[in-house]
Amino acid sequence: MGTPNNNQGKGFFASVSSGFSMFGSAMQRSVNGLLGYEGVEVINPEGGKDDAEEEAQRGRWKQEERDSYWKMMHKYIGSDVTSLVTLPVLIFEPMTMLQKMAELMEYSYLLDQADECEDPCMRLVYASSWAISVYYAYQRTWKPFNPILGETYEMVNHGGITFIAEQVSHHPPMSAGHAENEHFTYDVTSKLKTKLLGNSVDVYPLGRTRVTLKRDGVVLDLVPPPTKVNNLIFGRTWVDSPGEMIMTNLTTGDKVVLYFQPCGWFGAGRYEVDGYVYNAAEEPKLLMTGKWNESMSYQPCDMEGEPVPGTELKEVWRLADAPANDKFQYTYFAHKINSIDTAPKKLLASDSRLRPDRxxxxxxxxxxxxxxxxxxxxxxxxxxxxxxxKGHQFAPRWFDLTDEIKPTPWGDLEVYQYNGKYTEYRAAIDRSSKTDEDDVRSTEFNPWQYDNLSAE
Known part of the structure; x- marks a missing residue:
């Protein structure tokens, strides 16, 4: 493995249809993909007419729809497009952004291993592999539903984890999430900023992600790179994320820097990830290499970043099997978290699974x-x-707005903090539900803080 350099990047969104004759589809599908963090193939940017038509059919677009949405989006050049327009349901998948946040928990056993590990460098190997593992789930073509203000998603049946996410702001769109088991806590405030540049879109992640390992109280901070969508109008659309994924141990100063290879012509370099784990003195200790759609491995390295003689690569994570020819390209875990049959008892009425449109x-x-x-x-x-x-302000139920403002290269972020109330609520529900069963399917979706809204 060659030594990574700072010009390397990554791509985890999909390609969508384009070609000059289909420029409307290219614009709309690409922008929509960005808003949902998803995509499927990054391919030859030139593409071909037959490929473009096939992608258009998969997207269920009609010619008049493509043209009308191009006209609508054209006036937003230079703007942040995350919440400017109402989008048609035909480009959606039956899942919300809050559920998509929960997909990061599929390989949570890697965080359990990080907590159990005494070697600070190996902790970062496990934790960063966990961060990489979700990229396969983020490759889907369809856009998730934007959550309604006050909407939630809860999960209590995976690896001992309790997970809760809530839509805490509508303009700008912001979500907060918290997950916890006996080994770790996970806290995220999620926010995106986008800029439409005519033939491309830049996407900047203003969110904050923190993982606390319970055994020693170690706090890990995760920072993803920005992303760029190219050839929105001319040529075949393709997406890349040049930059670094950095996970820092805020307690010890150790860090891992991973470079996602940029996608070249005909997909060259796609999926590949290379990087190093550094100690607090910024000396390389372990190299990491692999593919985000396959597996990740590590190996001890010298001060020059070269493998230590006599050592071998050891695999730390491998992608689980996924259903073949799935309509929405869901993993088995995605089906699990989307199913009402696996929902916890006494499901919150604000839960995404209860949305009638979904x-x-x-x-x-x-x-x-x-x-x-x-x-x-x-x-x-x-x-x-x-x-x-009434002069009222919206108040999230499970998260509180803090006084902390996190500066990022792309703007400041208001940070939300889990208030612990859901843990108390779920414990009380679990006690009462032992003798009081309910039919989750009969619960009406209701994230509203005010009743009788349909009366107007």
Whole structure:
């Protein structure tokens, strides 16, 4: 493995259809993919007409829809496009952004191993492999639903983990999440900033991700690189994320810097990840290499970053099997967290799984999904009018806005903190549900802080 350099990057979004004759589709599908962190193939940017038509069919686009959405998006050049327009349901997958956040927990056993490990460098090998593991899930073509303000997602049936996420802001769109088991706590405030540049879009991650390993109280901070979508109008659209993924041990000063190789022509270099674990003195101790869609391995290295003679690469993580020809390219874990059958008892009425638009799309009823989505968005606007009329501010239920402002290269971030109330709530529910069973499917989706919103 060659020594990584600072010009290397990564790509984990998918390619979507393009070609000059289909420039409307290219613009819309690419922007939508960015808003949902997803994508499938990064390929030859020139592409071909047949490939573009095939991608368009997969996207369910009609010619008049492509043209109308290009006209709509054209006026937003230079703007942040994360929440400017109402998008059609035909480009969505039956999952919300809050559920997508929970997909990071699929390989949470790597954080358990990091907590159990005494070697500070190996801790970073396990923890950074966990951070890489979600990229396979982030490759999907479809866009997740934007959560309604106050919407939640909870998971209590995976590896002893309790996970809760909540939409804490509508403008700008922000989510907060917390996960915990006996080995670690995970806290994230998620926010994106985008800039439309005509034939490309820049995406800047303003979020903050922290993992605390419970045995020693070690705190890990994760910073992903920005992303760029190229050839929105001319040529075949492709996406790359030049830069670094950096995970820092804030307690000891050790860190891991991973370089995701930029995707070259015909996909050369795609999936490949290389980097080093450094001690607090910034000396390379372990090299890491692999592919984010396959596996990651590590090996001791010398001060020059070369493998130590007599040592071998050791695999630390490998991708689990995934369903073949799945309609939405879901993993088995994605199906699990999306299923109402695996939902916890006494599911919160604000939970994403209860959204009628999501459920209708899952059943293949696009017409009903679109109507339900419009209804939810109108109720959200109505609630906003109620709050403004009463002079009230929205207050998240499970997270509190702190006084901390985190500076990032792309802007400041307001940080939300888990308040512990969900842990108390779930414990009480679990005690009562031993004798009081309920039908989750009969629960009506209700994230609203004000009732009777449909009466207006």
């Amino acid at each position: 459920y209708a799309l899952e059943k293949g009823d696009l017409s009903k999904a679109g109507a339900e989505k419009s209804s939810l968005e109108e109720r959200q606007r109505t609630e906003k009018r109620h709050r403004e009329a």
